[in-house]
Amino acid sequence: MDLSKCTSCGDCEAVCPVELESGYEEGLATRKAIYKKYTQAIPGTYCIEKTDTAPCKLACPAGINVQGYVQMVKVGNYKRALEIIMEDLPLPGILGRVCPHGCEDACRRCSVDDPLAIRDLKRLAADRFDPREIEIQCDPERDEKVAIIGSGPAGLSTAYFLARRGIKSTIFESLPEPGGMLRVGIPEHRLPREILNKEIEIITNLGVEIKTNSPLGPDLSIDDLKNQGYKAVYLAIGAHKGIELGVPGENVNGVRQGVDFLRELSLTGKTEVGKKVVIIGGGNVAIDVARSAIRMGAEEVTIVYRRTRTEMPAFDEEIEASLDEGIRINYLAAPQEIVVEDGRVAGLRCIKMELGDADSSGRRSPIPVPGSEFELDVDQIIPAIGQKPDLSCLEEAAGLEFSRWGTIEVNSISYATDYEGVFAGGDVQTGPWTVIGAVASGKEAAESIQRYFDGVDMVEGREPVTLDDPVYRPYDKEPVKHRLQMPELAVEKRAGNFDQVELGYTEEQGQEEAGRCLNCSYCCDCELCVEACLPGAVNHRDQALEKEIDVGAVILTSGTDVFDPDKLEEFYLYKSNPNVMTSIEFERILSATGPTSGHLVRLSDEKEPKKIAWLQCVGSRDQNQCDNGYCSSVCCMYAIKETVIAQEHSHNGLECSIFNMDIRTFGKDYERYYERSKEQGVRYVQARVHTISEVPESRNLNLHYVSEAGEIIEEEFDLVVLSVGMEPAKSAVELAGDLDIELNQYNFVKTEDVSPVTTSKPGIYVAGVIQGPKDIPHSIMEASAAACSAGSDLAAARGSLVKERIFPEEINVVGQEPRIGVFVCNCGINIGGIADVPSIVEYAKSLPNVVYTEENLFSCSQDTQEKMVETIKEQKLNRVVVAACSPITHEPLFQETMKDAGLNPFLFEMANIRNQCTWVHSSEKDKATEKAKDLVKMSVARSAFLEPLDYLTVGVNNPVLVVGGGVSGMTAALNFAEQGFATTLVEKGMELGGSARQIKKTWKGADVGSYLDELIGQVENHTGINVMKGAEVVNAKGFVGNFETEVKIGDLKKTIRHGATVVATGGQATETGEHLYGQNPRVTRWHDLEQNLEKYPDAESVVFIQCVGSRDESHPYCSKICCTASINQALEIKEKNPETNVFILHRDIRTYGERESVYQKAREKGVVFIKYSPERKPVVTEAGDKLEVKIFDPVIQREMVIETDLLNLATAIESSANETVTSAYKLPVNADKFVMEAHAKLRPVDCATDGVYICGMAHYPKPLDESIAQAQAAVSRAINVLSQQSVAVEPIVSQIDQELCIGCGLCVESCSFSAIEPEKVEGKGIRAKNISALCKGCGVCAVACPQQAITMKHFNNDQIIASIRAGKSVA
Amino acid sequence: MAENYEPKILAFLCNWCAYAGADLAGVSRFQYPPTLRVIRTMCSGRVDPLYIAEGLVNGYDGVFVSG
16 A cells, blocks of 8 residues: 555445454454554554465466455456456356366365355356456557467467467367367367357457368468468367277277267267267266267266276266266276177176276276176267377477377476477367366467567566465354355256256355355455555555664564463353453443444344453463463453443443452552442452353353352353453564564563663663563553663764755735635545535635635645645635645645745645545535535635744753652663763752662562662762752742752752753652551561561561551552562562461452562462451451461451561552642642653653653652663653754744733633743733743633633634634525 | 424534544544534633624524533
């Protein structure tokens, strides 16, 4: 596809015949082979799915595009089907009847049920549309002439393909009628003569002359032909001479060669037929003779064949038909002697045979059984054991070589003989073979003859194509659907006539049969899309290009696959029951653009489900049924989201149950969402379902599970959703292998905690789920982090490849009368096919100020754009209206055109007459036209009021301020400095390091202490970093590129000017009063335990309590890192002394991602995990020297008492950000006091204030690796701004007229972006003032202003009111 | 009221959401009555009550603000 030409109109899709399962819809809906990935895809252009050449086409000697014509038959487009066939075959109706269809043997449908009836579909096309009506494209006529000897399929085919190449030929035929073996070898019941005559006309219609009764021989030699001016001769005399049996008595009356018998019958309509006829042979000729003999009145017809049915070379359907017609076949018998009486046949002596070893043809050779002779009572014997060419006419031809089988020797690719200018093909060259083989040889010979005339190498580039390991559409999910039987003439109606036996499919049958095609190559190459695409964007000849790109770094973001529950069919019934679906499929059911348009229904019966179960951890946290020991991190949250949305979409109430091991809602604001879902009635069942069974009839599902309390429960659900996990994509693993990158135990790309996006290979970075399972915000953070790392490597080259586009100087239009030009687009047929574009253009002419109008086929095409520039200049237009598609997609393009014409881009206006008119009113053409006129009128009215606007630019200071000297802040500072940006690092404490100072090692085992020492050293010693310790931000003003921050160190205040700010103020563990903390020295918090372990080295037992003052009213969120931290400490204790009893009391274990492996390890090492609910918290009391912890164990349903030496509490992590910092930079915080990002999913490090970025625990509690990644991400985002000299401020901003302003402050209050501030104006008091760099152009201030002192540029009152008034003429 | 009366509606659609939604309705070929006239604004907050009045005064039967 040429993406620059595609207008995403979808006309191609409408004509494409190939229906495929839609990958985007998870196979729940279909799409075409030419398709748009999904409705909202960007770019919104179409693409074609194609793979290797289909096996049917490869198997066809003539290389016919079988899939293409089969699809055309499917949609009833027989004309196009014939056009496709006749590209490679001039005789569609003939081959549609007699072809041995090697394509059907190659058909991949054989592996599903039966091969597609390809031959019969070809015949249907030729039956339904006269092939003579197909227009054959021929090249201009050339001077050379060719003589073709023989008018059989090879001769006819050569003549046809020569004619298409502009080369004239004459066919010389020895018999009185043309057609060769087609006429004299195939009886009429198989090939009616009218079909043959009709299709010979296809060739003669191209100007080919056929001279009958003109045999090669004494009167006409090859040299004679050359002398007559034929520059080349093609020999296609066939193989018409029967092979003799070689038994005594062969030359008597009553013995006739099969080919002679058929020839006479064909040419004269009669021949001598005995009463008791024996035919000797097992090929198609033998069968043809037998079936002809019985039609001619023979009473007994017997075929004698020396092998068995399995070895018989005749078509199976022919053998069947002959048996139906009463012909007997005597297998394993061979003639020995013809019994002769009175010079006539009186009988046939035969001998029985048995099969020996395989011969050179691969068939087992027959061996006579001694003493088994027997005699048949016959009066006519017809040998049909084979044919050979009759070479008598070529005896004089010097230079021809013959094989020992009596065939002409040729070059196997060019079909050239050793005789200069003489070519040969068909049976005379191959020995008796198939019609399609003869056609194929003719096609090749035509190519050779042209090359011969052109003096070009005849062989070069013509080697046959072979495919190693071809890629085809898989058929494993294809339902069984057997081949449709071809209707036949009733057996009793066949006697005494040669009426056609196979009657051909009806259209309905043919279309149904064609629908069985698997579409192995996806696209069928019918090229209907090429015709449908008016802009000419489709090119089927496009080839994959290999390009070498010189790069300095590589970032891998190739994602993962989802787990395929097919693998566990016995357990999940996913393949067999449509009411078991994956969560990803269920997402599509909930989507407004999905297969059910967002209606919550079961696909099995279209009924709305009332009860749905989600099964968590399908393909995750599972080492029994699959090898995915990790947690996929995202499934709990998406399952909860699905329950909430499903409930919204349900009409009659929906019960949602989530079966889980732990609920892992560890992300920012996730826990609140989880709690809210519980309030909405979502049920959480902590149990693993052990059996799923189908309820007959309803096809509901019974889930069998054991409740937490040990009860065995069976519960029925209408729908089961499998929350499938992530798996490393096979292709990603291969790529990593090619790049020689290390993978971890689960095949995710291996990285270290202190360098989370750096692979084992320098210069290659990684982001997203290829590195490990994670959610969208985390993936995006990593993407920016990888960009930062790559940017560090390439800092020196920054900007060196940037090219600037130069525009002509802008024409000043201020004060000019509007001269409006209106360009109305047809968008091919997308607008013009519905609305009456000429009348819209006429109407536009009548509108005020319009001086020029024009109609375009495609306004957006390159050539129209260039013309438009010229027109604007010539007509001196100063406003341009394009009535076409949407400004959202196309305004920027046309604005560039304005600039090219020297006009300000804001003098441009679009009328959306496609997306919002013709596409949505396609059945009301008149009304669509009326509406389009109104839309044009509204745009014209508005455009008269348009004013040129300038892009303001604001210079950028490129130093940076980083607030917070923990790992996040230091990582950010160091990355800035390394990329050449002067950095100030403000730390309120007297030491750098932040909360990481308390951590000894990460869960992967990285030594945090030494890492921190190194990092602090690098930061403190870097000349580009100014470290300010004991310093605090007290105030800040300004905006992106131009901040001024006031920092206080002791009593000193310092102002720092900088272009961007990174907030990395960190977090800390909260204090608690629970569980005797602060009262008993044996109770510690977080990393304090390590000191206590030193203090009490003999501790026999250690208890951890999780979620202390966390996930409750005081801190209603999950602190994310505590489960892993406690388990890590537990493991360390166990490692030091495996005898120590370690208990972890928790609410859910949230070792997300690959951290699950430490949870697994802890259980293996004997750490005891006991779950508690917030209603029954553990109770800690002092017991002498020790502590006692009482806890209710839900598994044994009893209260337990644990005696312990030490107790460690995992308390909530809270933000350390103080209000001074957040308010200085106007940063909103969430209910939990964490700084809010601009968009929770898509902009996870940007703050709402431009130029301010957030990272580390100030954003949300997170482990070291994620803090480092987020810090790198913040750097990358900031450098986008800092690397520019200036930033352009959008011109669509508000403008305050201070003369009208009364200083009421309503605008200041209404602005969500702090883009208006009060200002003291000499002599006037307070007046509002714009800070345009912060303005987002929403216009709320203009509405709020009681004085109408605020103008919204480009959307001002005059412009909007003009549109309102212009649109009022609604019918 | 006439049997096939179709009210004429003036719509103000936010550039970032509702207007894009109306485009998407087109891509999906959803059909709706042709009596809607759309004005794009950069935010539904841009819609001054004055515009609504202006619409009604000019004969529209209803005004639809979406964002």
